[in-house]
Amino acid sequence: MREQGLAEVFVELADTLVDEFDVIDFLHQVTIRCAEVLEVAAVGILLADQRGALQVAAASSEQTRILELLQLQTNQGPCPESFQTARAIAVPDIAAEAERWPRFSDEALAAGFQGSHALPMRLRSTVIGALNLFMRQTGRLPDETLRIGQALADVATIGLLQARSIRHHEVLAEQLQTALNSRVIIEQAKGVLAERYMLNMDEAFIRLRAGARGQNTRLSDLARGVVAGTVDV
């Protein structure tokens, strides 16, 4: 784990939590920083929709393969388990889980991952999702690293629900559903850019995000404009 820079990461994330920040962009930033600080290969965030199913909200890589690996955990894998038990789940050897989670195990190995952790995103007694870490090698991450990971998961939770007095499941429903629909808009916008400029989906996301930075626009607003054809990036 890279200790230096940790304080800066928390400051940077806290700085993002200003009015009108974009939730998906913020969660994406958490995954990127998480991958850097914890020195893991990939990081994803899954949020529970009101139907109780986990949905992809953000990933440190927008490659379709990574998104799929995250999304198939609607049904199986460490994230649903972490979500249901509200506990951190360690998967030191993904290959050893072939019977328990056949599809997850296959897809993770095919993507080049050997180990994984899932950390719950908790709001008091409610679990709203999970932070998912993937490593290229087998083995558990040290407890100290996982503590930092959990702190980043907590920052993500706070970011998602910030600035509102929480009317329990109501505000939760409003925020989560809005965030998850933003995620769908971003996928549609990636498709538009991929087709228009012959990019792969990862490149399309990078172009979209750079556009949001350059035009000082919220990522999901820009994505909506791209799909509506009112802006280009």
Next chain:
Amino acid sequence: MERGDDRGAWIWTRVGLESRGAPFTVAHICDAAVAEAHVDGAAVTLMSAATVWETLYATDKPAARIEGWQLDFGEGPTVDAYQRGGPVLAPDLDSLESITRWPVFATQASGEGVKAAFAFPMQVGAIRLGALNLYRLAPGPLDGDQIADALAFADAACVLLLADAEGERTGAADLTWYRDGQSTSQIHVHQATGMVLVQLNVSAESALARLRAYAFAHNRPLAEVARDVVDRKLRFRPDTGPEVVADD
């Protein structure tokens, strides 16, 4: 049948009970939503902007009037749900929060006995069709299960309206494509929607409709067709129809 693990399937079964064998309409969805979410009334409103809308169906007079007030005043949960792209839940229209947020609407609605209003967008990403709106005569929040039901009914209404736009007569079997929400395969559907939009130079809604029509005509799962588009094995052309680019 219980809601259980597959709320999407349960919702369609529930709508089927209302339709009694007839093709599904938004009226059946509203009636089912009223019973299951324990509210007093429901309405489905089509919107193409926050100020341009048409109420397709309302279960009773108050449900219709709530929609009308919001259109007149330009404020209320439905307006906000459309603009935000997420549900807007107002469990107590007499609360300071509601009155501050919608001074004219909250006062009018409460004066006429409507004490709680809940708006659920009918949307697929950037495709926004409108909202399913519920109301109560007594203040009080929806519980978690009722919110989940309402979201699922709004999804069902959305699917139904997309299918209607293509002139399909809809039964439960045709509607399974969206019921899993954003599963793995849905990622491809959303990406393919964006790609086909560019290929045909049409709206996202039309692009999704064309994808679904192609899948239906070729008797293939939508997710599989979407995957071919994303993998650039299938492209759509405005004049000659879809074209298979390459075979594996």
